[in-house]
Amino acid sequence: MFARDGYSTIALAFFFWVVGSAICIFYINHWVSWPIVISLTILFGLLLYFFRDPDRNIPDDPNALLSPADGKVVLIKEVEENVYLKDKAIQISIFLSPLDVHVNRVPASGNIEYVKYHPGVYLMAWDERSSTMNERADFGLLHDSGVKILFRQITGFLARRIVYRLEEGDKVSAGERFGMMKFGSRMDILVPTGMNLNIEEGNRTIAGETVLGSFTADGKKK
Numbered sequence: 463m464f465a466r467d468g469y470s471t472i473a474l475a476f477f478f479w480v481v482g483s484a485i486c487i488f489y490i491n492h493w494v495s496w497p498i499v500i501s502l503t504i505l506f507g508l509l510l511y512f513f514r515d516p517d518r519n520i521p522d523d524p525n526a527l528l529s530p531a532d533g534k535v536v537l538i539k540e541v542e543e544n545v546y547l548k549d550k551a552i553q554i555s556i557f558l559s560p561l562d563v564h565v566n567r568v569p570a571s572g573n574i575e576y577v578k579y580h581p582g583v584y585l586m587a588w589d590e591r592s593s594t595m596n597e598r599a600d601f602g603l604l605h606d607s608g609v610k611i612l613f614r615q616i617t618g619f620l621a622r623r624i625v626y627r628l629e630e631g632d633k634v635s636a637g638e639r640f641g642m643m644k645f646g647s648r649m650d651i652l653v654p655t656g657m658n659l660n661i662e663e664g665n666r667t668i669a670g671e672t673v674l675g676s677f678t679a680d681g682k683k684k
Contacts, residue, residue, distance in 0.1 A: 465565050467625045467642045468513030479506040515565045518670035520637035524606060527657070527675040528636050529667035530569045530613050531649035533558040538663050543652050546576045546602035546612045551652040552659065554674060556667055558649065564642045566626075567670040569603070569613055569651060570677070574632040576602030576612075596648075599624055603634070607677045609654060615641065616648040637670035 464472060482502050486495035521528065537555035558564055579599045597617040604610055615624045626641035628634070643649075651674065653659075659675040661667070667674070 463515045463517070464510065464513045465515040465642055467565075467644075471644075472509065472513060475506055475509050479503065512560065512564065514563060515639075516563065518567070518637060518668065520670050521673060523673070523676075524571060524636075525677040526570070526636065526673045527611070527651075527653065527677065528567065528569045529556065529669055529672040529674055530566050530651060531556045531558055531667065532562040532564075532669050533649070533667055535661055535663050535665045535667060536648075538659070538661070540655060541652065543612060545578075545600060547610050547652060547654065550655050551612070552655055552657065554651045554653070554659075554661070556649045556651075558643065558647050563669065564644065564647065565639055565669065566615060566641050566643065566649065568628075568634045568636060568638050568640050569674070570605045570611060571634065571636045572603045572605040574601060574628050574630055574634060575604050575610075576600065577626075577628055577630050597624065599626055601626075601628055605677050609657075609677050611654075612650075612652040614650040614652075615643050616650060617643060 479502050483499045486498050533556040535554060536557045537553065539553055541551055541553045543549060543551035543553075577600070581597055599615045600612060601614070602610065602612050615626060617624055623644045624641065624647070625644070628640050634640070653675065657675045657677070661672075661674050666672075
């Protein structure tokens with residue numbers, strides 16, 4: 463299964479692969495054509511691999527905070543969040559390499575109350591400054607328990623496009639797909655300081671499956 467946001471890119475790449483291979487084989491018809499055809503085939507295969515979109519086993523726990531992205535946790539720290547939570551928060555940053563699945567999933571069930579796109583620069587995604595300086599999209603979510611969280615798509619040096627299908631007022635479910643970041647990027651999740659977290663820096667995460675932490679049923683911090 464491939465990401466819906468990659469269909470146009472895959473179709474264009476398929477066209478150039480077919481045309482390029484045909485020209486090499488039927489018109490150039492020389493031994494040097496075969497390394498070119500093989501290279502084009504490998505590049506097309508890598509593109510298909512990048513846009514893969516595997517199904518995930520979503521935990522059946524309404525109080526679970528799920529990872530919105532595949533990747534590696536590169537930072538966990540306390541910050542001042544003045545956009546949506548408007549309080550001190552714990553920031554969890556996940557770095558996605560070009561080899562990770564780049565389809566993003568909603569980290570918790572609730573209502574989307576805040577959506578804002580920010581143009582910016584293209585620092586390396588593991589650079590801490592990328593959270594505020596790079597091109598990004600912010601999403602404020604009110605969990606069903608009453609707890610607010612903020613999650614953020616951030617482009618990297620290679621990722622030059624973010625795609626999302628969330629709007630203010632949307633009712634969302636934990637683990638559902640909402641977009642992707644193309645070719646290496648970063649995802650930040652900001653949660654209240656008292657939330658119970660299950661992860662550490664260096665851990666690997668799987669979008670929609672890895673439980674980062676938990677909410678309580680009454681909306682208080684655990």
